[in-house]
Amino acid sequence: MRLATLNTNDGDRVVGVTGDGGETRFVDLSSADNSIPRSLKALLEQSDGLSRAATAMSEATAAGAFVTGRLRAPIVSPGKVICIGLNYRDHAIESGAEIPTEPVCFSKFSQTIIGPDDAIQLPRVSKQVDYEAELVVVIGRAGKHIAEADALSHVAGYMNGHDVSARDWQAGRPGGQWLLGKTPDSFAPTGPWMVTADEVADPHNLRIALRLNGETMQDSTTAQLIFTIEQLIAHLSQLITLQPGDVIFTGTPPGVGAARKPPVFLKPGDTAEVQIEGLGTLRNPVEAE
Numbered sequence: 062m063r064l065a066t067l068n069t070n071d072g073d074r075v076v077g078v079t080g081d082g083g084e085t086r087f088v089d090l091s092s093a094d095n096s097i098p099r100s101l102k103a104l105l106e107q108s109d110g111l112s113r114a115a116t117a118m119s120e121a122t123a124a125g126a127f128v129t130g131r132l133r134a135p136i137v138s139p140g141k142v143i144c145i146g147l148n149y150r151d152h153a154i155e156s157g158a159e160i161p162t163e164p165v166c167f168s169k170f171s172q173t174i175i176g177p178d179d180a181i182q183l184p185r186v187s188k189q190v191d192y193e194a195e196l197v198v199v200i201g202r203a204g205k206h207i208a209e210a211d212a213l214s215h216v217a218g219y220m221n222g223h224d225v226s227a228r229d230w231q232a233g234r235p236g237g238q239w240l241l242g243k244t245p246d247s248f249a250p251t252g253p254w255m256v257t258a259d260e261v262a263d264p265h266n267l268r269i270a271l272r273l274n275g276e277t278m279q280d281s282t283t284a285q286l287i288f289t290i291e292q293l294i295a296h297l298s299q300l301i302t303l304q305p306g307d308v309i310f311t312g313t314p315p316g317v318g319a320a321r322k323p324p325v326f327l328k329p330g331d332t333a334e335v336q337i338e339g340l341g342t343l344r345n346p347v348e349a350e
Contacts, residue, residue, distance in 0.1 A: 062115055063341075064218070065254035066101055066137055066176070069130035073137065074099050076128060077118040078254050089128040093120035101255065102136050102306030105201045105217050111257060134176035135220055135255040136199060141307040142169040142249060144195075144224055145293060146239075148312025149285045155320040164288050164296050167239050169310075173225075173249035180348045182247040183327060187227040190327045193313035194271035194279050194335040196264065197222035198290055199255055200307040205298050212294035215303065218255040219264055221335045221343035222310050223271075225249065225327070228319045250335075250345045251308070261339060264290055268338040269314060274331055281314030283337075 063078035067087050075097060077088035090097045094117040097104065104110040146165035147153040153160050175181070183190050201217025224243070231242025261267070264283060271279040288296070293309060318325035327333065331347040 062118055062257045062260065063254045064101055064114060064135065064257070065252070066133045066135055067128065067130040068133050069128055072099065073133060074128075075101050075104055075114070077114070077122070079122060086127050087129065088118055088121045089126040090114055090117040090121055092124070092126040093117040100137065102139070105199070105305035111201065111217065132177045132253050134174045134251045136251070136306050136308055137174065138171050139174065139306055139308045140304050141301070142171060142173065142310070143297060143307065144169060144243065144310040145288070145312045148287050149281065149314045150287055151281070151285065151315040152313055152317065155315045155317070161287065164293055166297065167243060169244040169249050172246050173244050175247050175250050175345070177250070177253040177343055178345065179250065180247065180346050181225055181250065181327065181333065182245070182348060182350045183329065184227060184245050185350050187229055187245070188326070189227065189229040189233070189319065189324070191226045191228050191318045192271055192273060192278065192327060192333050193224040193226055193317055194269055194337075195222040195224050195310045195313050196267065196269060196283055196337055197251055198309040198311060200303045200309070201258075201305055203302065203304050205302040207294050207298040207303070209291040209295045212291040213258065215294060216258045216290070217305070218257040219261050219340060220251055220255045221253070221337050221340050222308070223250040223333060223335050223343060223345065224310050224313060249310070250343055252343050253341050256340050267340075270336050271316070272334040272336070273325070278318070278325070279314050279316035285314060286311060
């Protein structure tokens with residue numbers, strides 16, 4: 062099941078997504094079940110939220126209850142945006158970093174989150190803004206001290222993510238400023254929708270790519286992850302209680318702009334597209350602040 066957040070004439074609402082290889086249509090879940098929350102985060106907070114959404118999806122689709130609007134980020138305001146650095150071996154090598162022996166973790170603020178077709182804003186004070194395609198995990202069940210063997214039962218679904226990074230702040234300032242380099246406004250596009258975990262047979266075997274103005278810059282597979290999703294969830298939950306609607310960016314493959322010769326950084330007028338097998342395409346224009 063694909064679930065999205067759609068901004069309609071009646072405000073934001075959770076919708077189902079239909080259409081394979083043809084016109085994408087949005088299913089009005091609330092027409093079949095008026096208790097469906099308006100936010101995907103609120104839906105995930107309900108223990109039976111996804112099962113009720115699936116029932117509403119079937120009934121509303123059969124009734125032809127479709128709605129139009131503008132896609133927003135699937136989780137508009139996550140409680141936590143947790144990111145993993147250097148989680149593809151080839152990317153660590155191209156960055157000149159040692160292969161990590163445990164996950165490298167950092168965070169972004171929630172105002173970094175934008176949705177499909179929203180503009181990535183290049184800060185006035187940065188001249189080296191880079192792209193990073195990432196698989197994003199959406200937490201669906203709360204937990205702490207989660208065992209690896211139980212970790213995937215805490216996952217609601219997966220979506221495309223773009224970990225935009227200001228390299229001249231992340232690495233080019235005194236001491237390195239990972240927080241300021243990673244968390245400017247608009248630096249975490251996600252979407253276009255969340256695909257529920259039951260429809261992703263193996264999240265560790267998905268093609269992942271980023272295109273910049275139509276040219277493929279990153280092209281790899283999640284089979285190259287150093288730390289698996291189970292390992293990441295177990296590692297993080299040693300210290301942090303994960304909550305429904307939290308999102309985890311799992312790292313980026315090789316091909317980032319800073320590692321190219323000459324370097325390639327985002328500029329006004331660019332269009333960046335993140336595509337992960339089975340999860341759709343996340344497209345965002347780039348503009349100056």
